[in-house]
Amino acid sequence: MTRTRFQLGLDELKEKLLRMGGLAEQAVDRAIEAYSSRDPEASEKVFRGEQSINMVEREIDELALDLLAMQQPVAVDLRFILAVIKVNADLERVGDQAVNIAERARDLAGLPAVELPADIPRMAATATGMVRQALEAFIRADADLAQQVLGSDNSVDRMKREIEAAMMAQMKQSPASARQALDTLLIARNLERVADHGTNIAEDVIFWVRGADVRHLGPGTPATPLP
């Protein structure tokens, strides 16, 4: 009987986390939409949406705390709840990155439009794709899928470096559009962090499913199993 109640709690936790994931993803999409369309109203939507993200974050933490205190979970259940707490924090940070991007987009919308050599939408698609895939791995308890996410981080880092170099060059060559170049550079940095959060989420999924800590390992290093 008690276990049934516990299982209901775990299901509710998972459901809320997916809702949180949906909100965070949507926030980044809207922020990029604001950037592409130069529509300040799209940025406002991101600012307003942040409140719901923060609210769901708190709900998840409260529920996780209740389950830890009242059900004393162990083994796979304990790893699941720990993973949820960490994924939750990462998703909230994704939401924060979306707000930062929306602020830059609003700034850009107020400046003259200039053509810059930076494919922000492509970088955004890769970064949010990582978060989406990591959450998909979470839904399916699929550590192999989560493992694939870890491989994508390098390409996002490369895109960020390319955009950074291009924007630095732009600022030197054309000081008149320096502010636009700086905003774009900052957006690329925010997206790179979104990808980092995707990586963290994928690592947490692997921890939950396999009980192995794969954080801070170079490529090809075997994962450390728990004691």
Next chain:
Amino acid sequence: MGVGMEARDLNAWFGPAQVLHGISMDMAANQVTAIIGPSGCGKSTFIRCLNRLHETVPGARVEGKVKVGGSDIYGRSVPAVEVRRRVGMVFQKPNPFPTMSIYDNVAAGLKLNGFRNRRELDQIVERSLCQAALWDEVKDQVKKKSGASLSGGQQQRLCIARALAVAPEVLLMDEPCSALDPISTSKIEELVFELKKDYTVVIVTHNMQQASRVADFTGFFLLGYMVEFDRTERVFTNPADKRTEDYVTGRFG
């Protein structure tokens, strides 16, 4: 110091029914080893094989080896009484001798073995009661008060003192807290933590949180087999066997 204990290919029967199947397990010296598993899994039978109590049940028998500090307790010419002195046991329900004083309860084992030196006996009784974390609560009335007049938790600590008085090397505990309230339980758990400095402790428990709190190693038994044996952290964070995981997470048992 406690000595290590090892069970090798241990099988046990009640009449024709085999209740333990080929259990091999090392119980490390000065460590706490917990045995967990659902009712009827053989955990109590196992622990009763470790001091030759199982064979006292009519029709019951044991095959295999149990070594304490290297010598087999089932070896020829090893007297069961000597085994039970080296391997002490505390049971589920506190069972002090009801008519004896606290003092006599602790001294009983020694007196039975012909120990008569009054001063030394006093010292051993005091030391045993101290080790069992009971001395401070009873020191003014050890000879006046009967064992049965103590609270349940105190009675259980008295039984622990009684077991320690004969200087065992291993202490077996068969669900020692199942009849106790949470405060008494936590006292016994703290005591187990202290006792392992001097003894090797093997504890059978129904309470998985208790195993995770007190034990360095945990063995999971199911239907007379040992399914998994590992460091306690591992058993409760990432067990290797699906059946262990189902049991510790409460999905069956």
